[in-house]
Amino acid sequence: MPNQPSIGLVKTQYHTLAAPLILQNGEALTGVRIAYETYGGLNAARDNAVLVCHALSGDAHAAGYHAEAAKPGWWDMMIGPGKGIDTERYFVICVNVIGGCGGTTGPSSLNPSAGRPFGSDFPLITVADMVQVQALLLDHLGIDRLHAAAGGSMGGMQALQWAVSFPERVGSIAAIATCHRHGAQQIAFNEVGRRAITADPEWRGGHYYEGNGPSHGLAVARMIGHITYLSEIGMMAKFGRRVRRTAEDKFAPAYEVETYLTYQGESFVQRFDANSYLYITKALDTFDLAAESGSLEAALRPYKGRILLVSFSSDWLYPPAQAKEIARAARRAGGDATYCEIQSDYGHDAFLLENGRLAPLVAGFLAHSTPGGTLSPDLSYPVS
Amino acid sequence: MPNQPSIGLVKTQYHTLAAPLILQNGEALTGVRIAYETYGGLNAARDNAVLVCHALSGDAHAAGYHAEAAKPGWWDMMIGPGKGIDTERYFVICVNVIGGCGGTTGPSSLNPSAGRPFGSDFPLITVADMVQVQALLLDHLGIDRLHAAAGGSMGGMQALQWAVSFPERVGSIAAIATCHRHGAQQIAFNEVGRRAITADPEWRGGHYYEGNGPSHGLAVARMIGHITYLSEIGMMAKFGRRVRRTAEDKFAPAYEVETYLTYQGESFVQRFDANSYLYITKALDTFDLAAESGSLEAALRPYKGRILLVSFSSDWLYPPAQAKEIARAARRAGGDATYCEIQSDYGHDAFLLENGRLAPLVAGFLAHSTPGGTLSPDLSYPVS
Numbered sequence: 094m095p096n097q098p099s100i101g102l103v104k105t106q107y108h109t110l111a112a113p114l115i116l117q118n119g120e121a122l123t124g125v126r127i128a129y130e131t132y133g134g135l136n137a138a139r140d141n142a143v144l145v146c147h148a149l150s151g152d153a154h155a156a157g158y159h160a161e162a163a164k165p166g167w168w169d170m171m172i173g174p175g176k177g178i179d180t181e182r183y184f185v186i187c188v189n190v191i192g193g194c195g196g197t198t199g200p201s202s203l204n205p206s207a208g209r210p211f212g213s214d215f216p217l218i219t220v221a222d223m224v225q226v227q228a229l230l231l232d233h234l235g236i237d238r239l240h241a242a243a244g245g246s247m248g249g250m251q252a253l254q255w256a257v258s259f260p261e262r263v264g265s266i267a268a269i270a271t272c273h274r275h276g277a278q279q280i281a282f283n284e285v286g287r288r289a290i291t292a293d294p295e296w297r298g299g300h301y302y303e304g305n306g307p308s309h310g311l312a313v314a315r316m317i318g319h320i321t322y323l324s325e326i327g328m329m330a331k332f333g334r335r336v337r338r339t340a341e342d343k344f345a346p347a348y349e350v351e352t353y354l355t356y357q358g359e360s361f362v363q364r365f366d367a368n369s370y371l372y373i374t375k376a377l378d379t380f381d382l383a384a385e386s387g388s389l390e391a392a393l394r395p396y397k398g399r400i401l402l403v404s405f406s407s408d409w410l411y412p413p414a415q416a417k418e419i420a421r422a423a424r425r426a427g428g429d430a431t432y433c434e435i436q437s438d439y440g441h442d443a444f445l446l447e448n449g450r451l452a453p454l455v456a457g458f459l460a461h462s463t464p465g466g467t468l469s470p471d472l473s474y475p476v477s
Numbered sequence: 478m479p480n481q482p483s484i485g486l487v488k489t490q491y492h493t494l495a496a497p498l499i500l501q502n503g504e505a506l507t508g509v510r511i512a513y514e515t516y517g518g519l520n521a522a523r524d525n526a527v528l529v530c531h532a533l534s535g536d537a538h539a540a541g542y543h544a545e546a547a548k549p550g551w552w553d554m555m556i557g558p559g560k561g562i563d564t565e566r567y568f569v570i571c572v573n574v575i576g577g578c579g580g581t582t583g584p585s586s587l588n589p590s591a592g593r594p595f596g597s598d599f600p601l602i603t604v605a606d607m608v609q610v611q612a613l614l615l616d617h618l619g620i621d622r623l624h625a626a627a628g629g630s631m632g633g634m635q636a637l638q639w640a641v642s643f644p645e646r647v648g649s650i651a652a653i654a655t656c657h658r659h660g661a662q663q664i665a666f667n668e669v670g671r672r673a674i675t676a677d678p679e680w681r682g683g684h685y686y687e688g689n690g691p692s693h694g695l696a697v698a699r700m701i702g703h704i705t706y707l708s709e710i711g712m713m714a715k716f717g718r719r720v721r722r723t724a725e726d727k728f729a730p731a732y733e734v735e736t737y738l739t740y741q742g743e744s745f746v747q748r749f750d751a752n753s754y755l756y757i758t759k760a761l762d763t764f765d766l767a768a769e770s771g772s773l774e775a776a777l778r779p780y781k782g783r784i785l786l787v788s789f790s791s792d793w794l795y796p797p798a799q800a801k802e803i804a805r806a807a808r809r810a811g812g813d814a815t816y817c818e819i820q821s822d823y824g825h826d827a828f829l830l831e832n833g834r835l836a837p838l839v840a841g842f843l844a845h846s847t848p849g850g851t852l853s854p855d856l857s858y859p860v861s
Contacts, residue, residue, distance in 0.1 A: 217727055277712040277734040278704065284735040285700045288742070289673055291728050292693035309676035316669045317701060320662065325793075328661040334765070343601055344675050344755055348762065350661040351668040358672070371728055378732065381718070409709075 099165055100132045100173045100180055103157035105196055108233050114191070114226065120216040124205065127230050128153045128189040128196025132172060133180030135236070142236045143183040143459065144227060144263075145172065146244030146251035149318075149373055150365060152195025155187035156180075170448040177452030178459065183240060190251075191226045192218040192372040200368035201302065211368075213299025218372055220247070220380040224254045228262065241459055243267035245444035246411065247373070250380050253419070256396040257382055265399040267455055270408055270444040272415035273389055273422075274381040279410065282321055283374040286314030290367050299368055311367040312358030319357045324407035324440030389422035396423075400430040401458045403451065405443035431458070483549055484516045484557045484564055487541035489580055492617050498575070498610065504600040508589065511614050512537045512573040512580025516556060517564030519620070526620045527567040527843065528611060528647075529556065530628030530635035533702070533757055534749060536579025539571035540564075554832040561836030562843065567624060574635075575610045576602040576756040584752035585686065595752075597683025602756055604631070604764040608638045612646065625843055627651035629828035630795065631757070634764050637803070640780040641766055649783040651839055654792055654828040656799035657773055657806075658765035663794065666705055667758040670698030674751050683752055695751040696742030703741045708791035708824030773806035780807075784814040785842045787835065789827035815842070 105128050113121040130153045135142060145155050145168060156172035158165050171177045172185055189195035192215065200215035207214065231239070242252040242263050249271025255263045272279075293310030295301055323331070332350035346352040386392040393400075400423050404416040413434050423430035435450050437443040444451070489512050497505040514537045519526060529539050529552060540556035542549050555561040556569055573579035576599065584599035591598065615623070626636040626647050633655025639647045656663075674680055677694030685691060707715070716734035730736040770776040777784075784807050788800040797818050807814035819834050821827040828835065 213727060274718065276709065277716040277718070277732070278707075278709040280718070280732050281700075281704045281712065281734050281738055284730065284732070284738060285697060285704065287728055288700060288739070289697045292697060293676075294678060313669060313673045313676060313697065316665075316672060320665045320669065323662075325660065325662040328665065332661040334658065334661070334664070343597060344671055344759070346668065348661070348664050348668070350665050354665055354668060355672070375728070 146248035148246035194366035245269035530632035532630035578750035629653035
């Protein structure tokens with residue numbers, strides 16, 4: 094699949110909910126604003142919508158370019174005319190998650206009852222809450238049923254949550270590099286990141302918006318995250334033991350891998366809110382698709398659409414075994430689950446980097462995911 | 478091998494070097510104090526000394542009990558009468574590393590030329606410097622040649638460094654759960670830990686000894702370390718997704734794995750100096766046994782003693798492949814290297830936990846490691 098042109102200039106749109114949003118924990122949020130983008134056109138039957146769900150640090154800007162921005166949206170390689178998620182066929186929607194900092198209401202939003210940003214007074218949110226907000230936006234857009242929901246990492250969790258929260262409203266699910274719940278190590282990495290933030294004195298108990306904010310803590314958290322996004326072998330290939338420059342002091346970054354992580358940490362601080370990092374990682378850790386029903390199989394039983402699960406061989410943050418577990422449970426529940434493992438040294442980041450192999454897989458899946466359809470021979474595409 | 482009694486009460490001893498210590502980078506340190514412990518007795522031939530080298534957070538107190546202490550030394554299971562390193566046969570020596578905080582001169586020691594602790598004015602040290610200090614202590618003790626040098630993790634690096642720095646002075650090397658140089662991911666984890674410390678405002682550029690010290694940063698660094706010491710499977714078996722208690726606030730530790738890491742971080746701060754953590758992890762990252770000679774094979778060629786390399790199947794911090802690489806290089810250099818992989822779910826921590834299988838292996842190796850000796854059939858001990 095050759096590289097296709099971008100969808101071009103796009104703009105983030107906003108919708109404010111008229112009714113209070115009742116969260117999974119029972120708390121209510123009033124005046125919730127939803128930031129979203131759409132690409133392509135909704136057809137007359139209103140049945141060609143594909144919801145794309147973003148990962149931890151993503152936002153509603155999945156494809157195309159914002160005016161005067163040099164970089165396109167986070168999944169521009171996948172979304173556009175003739176691409177894996179083809180905007181000439183599908184009406185693509187991407188929504189910034191509740192609790193985020195990309196325009197949807199989150200901890201940095203004004204708390205109307207306090208006259209200051211929510212900070213740590215923002216209620217804890219869940220992946221189910223993220224999905225509920227997306228469903229409320231679909232109501233606003235007049236879309237009863239999605240052709241598909243797709244996403245990688247936390248986006249994959251949201252896609253899977255659609256199958257459980259709204260099984261009748263989604264035709265198929267493409268869940269990439271994800272899992273149905275975190276294990277102890279996944280929680281542990283997030284917890285250390287959270288600790289780095291809350292231990293930063295500039296966090297100030299979560300009410301830092303008039304100060305500098307916990308930029309050091311957030312940078313450390315992001316650095317930890319980045320280690321888990323790359324594979325050991327990929328990191329060694331990319332950086333080795335090369336020294337970038339003579340460090341001006343003893344503990345300044347010296348190895349290339351150190352300057353890379355430092356850059357990733359420092360640039361993240363410019364674009365992400367530390368409290369959102371806390372709330373969203375907590376949503377990742379509490380996510381457990383099997384919790385309510387008692388088993389993953391029971392949770393997936395009501396869902397009658399197709400499920401595509403893709404993992405990457407060197408992804409140790411969301412290893413292949415976790416995706417296989419979902420596929421097996423879906424099949425035991427009588428569902429139609431396809432599992433594909435793509436060989437890659439890019440680790441978890443592969444879901445954004447291995448587009449050459451991932452895009453045709455997603456395209457074939459979307460094209461044949463209508464109920465009663467059959468999987469195309471395209472799906473025997475060499476994914477090894 | 479049944480559990481044997483401890484060596485009993487022991488005391489840390491001290492020796493101050495009369496001459497300045499010239500470090501690998503050319504800098505000199507005057508009045509270096511060396512903290513060490515010994516167990517068992519030196520024989521008349523003075524040829525039964527076994528040097529035990531400690532890991533990142535260890536110290537000279539490897540075995541036995543300090544007066545009024547509830548816990549024995551860090552390798553008490555391995556060292557004692559009838560144990561893996563048998564104090565009825567060997568004169569065991571353990572030395573706190575230069576740069577440490579267990580009694581040997583380090584960044585928290587008084588800088589005589591400044592009238593305050595060195596802090597970040599302490600020179601950068603290397604694993605070769607640690608080994609040189611050990612050799613100077615042997616001079617003081619009147620020991621020309623070690624029967625063996627043994628250690629796990631950073632202790633294994635020191636043991637291997639002995640083969641390169643003083644090939645004539647050590648009869649055999651037991652290097653456990655270690656490597657000959659860090660790869661990018663290993664550097665990355667250490668760098669994030671260092672960043673957590675230096676970004677803590679209480680670090681104060683390394684001169685914090687009159688203040689509180691960067692306790693939050695050091696705790697975060699230790700938490701990151703602990704994730705790498707456990708395997709994913711071992712962590713899941715130990716903690717699962719169990720919730721320890723209802724968190725009193727949103728971002729307090731809730732999952733058992735979180736409270737475990739929090740405890741590990743907070744208790745570490747009570748016993749370890751943050752600057753030592755910086756200096757020692759930097760020594761780990763700069764350690765490269767192959768650097769001077771151009772290849773590991775060339776580095777090991779002068780060494781004529783036996784080498785035992787042990788790794789643990791689930792150790793992803795120092796994975797088996799790295800130990801195998803050393804064994805292959807030693808054999809290419811004409812050396813006598815034995816490689817053993819012990820199946821274990823304990824990850825890197827296995828080197829302290831799998832004593833039941835490790836101790837007989839070390840015992841058999843030490844008993845047959847005199848030049849010209851042959852490996853005992855004991856070494857076919859099932860290490861699967």
